[in-house]
Amino acid sequence: MKDNNVKIKSDTRLNAIDILIIVLVVACIAAICVRFYFTNNVDPRSESVTIQFSVDGISDVNAAEYKNGQKVYLSSNDVEIGYFDTVKSEYMMIDAIDDDGHTVRVTHPDKMTVTGSIVLMGKWTDNGFAVNGNEIIRLGSKLNLYTSRNTFTLTVDGIPQNPTAKPSENDQ
Amino acid sequence: MKSTQTRFNLIDVIIILLILLIIAAAVIFVVTQNDEAADSGDVHIEYTVRIDGIKNEYLTSIKVGDTVVDSATGKKLGTIIAIRTEKTKAYNTNKVVNENGRQTIPVSYHNNVSDVYVTLETSGKYGVNDIPTVSDRKILIGSEIYFKVESFAAVGFITAFTDTPIDK
Numbered sequence: 001m002k003d004n005n006v007k008i009k010s011d012t013r014l015n016a017i018d019i020l021i022i023v024l025v026v027a028c029i030a031a032i033c034v035r036f037y038f039t040n041n042v043d044p045r046s047e048s049v050t051i052q053f054s055v056d057g058i059s060d061v062n063a064a065e066y067k068n069g070q071k072v073y074l075s076s077n078d079v080e081i082g083y084f085d086t087v088k089s090e091y092m093m094i095d096a097i098d099d100d101g102h103t104v105r106v107t108h109p110d111k112m113t114v115t116g117s118i119v120l121m122g123k124w125t126d127n128g129f130a131v132n133g134n135e136i137i138r139l140g141s142k143l144n145l146y147t148s149r150n151t152f153t154l155t156v157d158g159i160p161q162n163p164t165a166k167p168s169e170n171d172q
Numbered sequence: 173m174k175s176t177q178t179r180f181n182l183i184d185v186i187i188i189l190l191i192l193l194i195i196a197a198a199v200i201f202v203v204t205q206n207d208e209a210a211d212s213g214d215v216h217i218e219y220t221v222r223i224d225g226i227k228n229e230y231l232t233s234i235k236v237g238d239t240v241v242d243s244a245t246g247k248k249l250g251t252i253i254a255i256r257t258e259k260t261k262a263y264n265t266n267k268v269v270n271e272n273g274r275q276t277i278p279v280s281y282h283n284n285v286s287d288v289y290v291t292l293e294t295s296g297k298y299g300v301n302d303i304p305t306v307s308d309r310k311i312l313i314g315s316e317i318y319f320k321v322e323s324f325a326a327v328g329f330i331t332a333f334t335d336t337p338i339d340k
Contacts, residue, residue, distance in 0.1 A: 021187055029194065061332065095265065097266045106268055107274050108263075148301070148302065149313055151313070
């Protein structure tokens, strides 16, 4: 005889796998939110530094394009990264052999060198100044940059001391 | 015989909604990022490309009216409107001369090799940071150009440019 009192069980049970998936998905969303929060609230260009620079081997026409106050952008990601503070151009110095067979420094007949100071934005870290928060610069570092008129590779010739560096025992 | 029941329940709906939410957020993020780099506005551009050290026998391969394409991408870079050639310079670092009050090295000129200045005109767009672009290449002094005409190809770089917004 058929038992009419048997209850039909619901199929919408929350099992362990479902809970695990929901937890994982919520964790992913939370991680993305946290990432966005910190990305948006930590400015990688909150500090600035004035460095000495040089750009070698350019034509006189190109050299004339470098101007004080001109905005500068990083070639790698198009972020505005600073501006020229002071700019000076002169004939590039090269080695040559004089009549006595000595190596001497003379000027190149055509090529120019642009030197000066540039203000760059970034963050000081324990390892040095990080341009745009991610590219540590040191003496001799090369940076690929551009302005509204030209593109160039800049060499870092002078950089101030790291204000975040801990003094060594010898300094005390 | 008992059949397997694969019903679509409330938990499945929640999971699908969450996944869709993540995909939508990712799409919004990508689209927002790309908006910043989107081109805006048309511009008429004239620019000069310098190609160093071309053998004189190849000079006739570059003619006014030729279409120049990017040899890396195949995209059009412009039409040649002017050509100027100069003998390629040779620098002798084994001698020092005094010229205009400064010590420098003597310059001589190759007879069979030339530097070519090719002026192109084209229309382009103002891209990111309002830099004029042609076929995704930034037009800036010093930019490398992968220059190609019908029977000649070389790498040059931009020495000058002018950009004039086109009124619509």
